[in-house]
Amino acid sequence: MNCSEVQELLSAYYDGELADDQKSHVSAHINSCSKCAKELAGFEKLSRMSSDFSEHVPTQQIWNQINQQLDQQSICEDPGTKPVDNDRRFSFSVPRSFVLAATILVAAGIGWFTYQSWFAHGKHDHFTAEFGHYLDEFPRDPDTAQQILLAKYKNQLVDPNQASEHIGYQPSVAKGLPAEYTLESTHIIKMPCCTCVQSICKRSDGSTLAVFEHDDDEITEWFGDRPSITASCKDKQCCLVEMDEQIAASWKHGSRHITLIGARDLDEVNKLVAWLN
Template sequence: MASNDCKTVQQCLSAYYDGELSAGQTAEVARHIEACDECAADLSSFESLSLDFAQTSLPAMPPQLWQKIESELEPVPVPESVTLLRRVADSIGPSPYVAGFVSMAASVLLLLGLGLWYGSEEPGAAIALHSHQGEHDVSHQHLAEFTGVMNDYLKKLHSEPDAAERMLLTRYNGERVDVDGAVRLVGYRPIVSDGLPEGYALASTSVLKMPCCTCVKAVCRRNDGSTLVLFEHDDQEAAWFGDRPSSMATCGDKDCCLIDLDHSIAATWKQGSRNVTAVGVRDQAEVATLVKWLEKKAGRAGVGIEGA
């Protein structure tokens, strides 16, 4: 620890006050406090807070409080927590301080439980918040891994396309499907279900449960045997390709993001309410061909790619 670093010292003040630092750290913090009025004032605030808490009288636990709490908590999903507090208090033995603390803690749990119970009347508010946080955590947790997997996939796709497809299917629980199977799994018809431009043939369609979303992957073969892969997904794939060079361009009538791959390019654009990512594209002209074809098919269908 640098003795002249206020930020570092302030992070240690609580542990310093509680006597939890090593002897060397304690000495460094003490020397810093002697020379720094700001950190000395922060330490003083810890001391004042502790003194105020020590002088606060805790309420006595009313008779038969536990029975009343348990009866009130029957419809609330927190009785186990309250019961655990009761057991802790019983194991410690009678004490006005313990009784007061447990009484306060039980009251907090009761209010929290009731808030969650009645708050759930709001349409999915707590569930939506938890779900959003979970998605955020998963995104950060798997981002680096997912980018690495896609990098390996791209390397294999040029020279070993079949091996690349097997790798991705295995990695993300891929399931080969027909149009009806895709609709069952993702709720919409794949963009390739109405055919491909001249010079392309559909080799396979599958559904992948990728970290970002569940997406439809279509493997297409050109007349010369080379491979082009179309991903249809809900999210924007900005992080799929890591820090590879990218640029924006107009392809057909769509704004596309073009990513420079080792032997080809990738392109992504908005198609209806979802996004399409084409991997293994030769050039911007080929992207424009694909964009125009999909727009034409969507126009004929009259419902875009949303139609099932």
């Protein structure tokens, strides 16, 4: 089996839904292919992110919604698509070539979830790889990650209140941050996807959080093929990606996107979504 065939079966493989012969072929491929093994690890990480949720028997209404979503473009790639309002039920949505997951996850106050993995590669593959290096390094050493990013792209250190002179809008961080955060620095960075405003923020314990505000239409290239979850966070539809026990989150903010790197958990994502919007 090749990588493309295996990746189409990973969801069913992870859920234990493959026939024995298919399972054997997929398992053999994963054992010899680091790329596909990494994709499978992504499913496992997302499962751990959902470990606090309890299982719930899906109603016919929920299954109807899942089937409708199979023919729609990925929610992560089209933030205009809205999940059905239901405060406590969740659904999996994967490409039609995948097998539907059998479990509906429940969590108070989060909204509908879409479980998916991106395998498409956009026109900015080089940027995706470079930003992927940043995402990998950030949980280990955010200072080094920042140096990597600034070394790759033309940038300018600015006062957030004066950023509008360069980019035509005032970044969201200019209005301030919650009491437990301080603004460390703000850069305008010219990347292949767009010109963005990046702000480095420090928590009261000294740990680091990065906030990007950018005017590109899609966010797929920011996270590449990393497995993602789509969740409703404070009435904003967010794409969430786990990055070594931290979370990256991106949501639509007017005509732009805000991308958060290094959140500790969903509570922090919700807090910052509410504040920055």
